[in-house]
Amino acid sequence: MGYLRKHLLFVIVPLLMSVYFLGASMKMPHDAALLPQILAVLVIIFSVAMIFNAKKDAPAQDKETAENPPAKINVQHVVVFVAAIAVYIYLIPILGYFIATPLYMVVMYAYLKAIGLLKSIIISVCFSAFIYALFVWFLKLPIPVGFLEHFMGY
Template sequence: MGQIVVALAAIALALFFRSEAAAYPPTAARLPDLLSVVIILLAAAAIAQVVWSRLRPRPALAEAETGSDTPTDWRSLALGAGFLALIILYAFSITRIGYLIATPLFLAIPLAVLRPIGLVAAVATIAAVTAVIFGIFVWFLNLSIPLYPAL
């Protein structure tokens, strides 16, 4: 059930981005439209996979071993909620502290907490992601994104 909820949330977020992109110039709206379509298709595929796996008949032995009383993984739930809170905070912070501060900061927080990669790789990843997003949205699409804190 959790996978279906996450997929539905992804669809809702993609539809929100699509509605926001409607106010962009036509060339700038292409990328958010394309990404939202891809997200919606992937989320629909995830929902279909969950439904298909539940409708498929299971052997009696496997059913007895994998009872429906699996314990809740609270750490993963807390990490997911924290990540969602970071995304929302990031969206609101861009207008206040600027893109060039908000993006590296909000990329560094999960990398520091989860430590999936080393320090050098984390710094390189943060710099590359910030530069690519800057290049696409500011340089290529000429969108007016606040780069520095509003004074």
């Protein structure tokens, strides 16, 4: 498959999702809609830029790919990640975002053997704290807390 076609396939999904989210955000209150609209517009701009960049680079990349074939995709990793994302999405309403997200991140870091356990725990806790500070504290937007709802007074 050609370089340009691969990039087009990769760009279609985020582009369509951004257009959908942009339309859906129009139905939100103005204050809540601002961030999704900005992010959707940014993804649309970057997607279109990626298409132009891929079109510009396609001839050189097709020649390079013919000379040096790319590495094969590890299908097992893809299947594990898709399954893990499905389980993560399923667990968010049950466990809550602040338990499911660090758990997902630590498990995925461990699966990839990317970093040590202590670093993965620190990164996932810091990421969750940042998300809490941004969305709950600063933007005053609710995040699913699962069974912690009874303890947090929601």
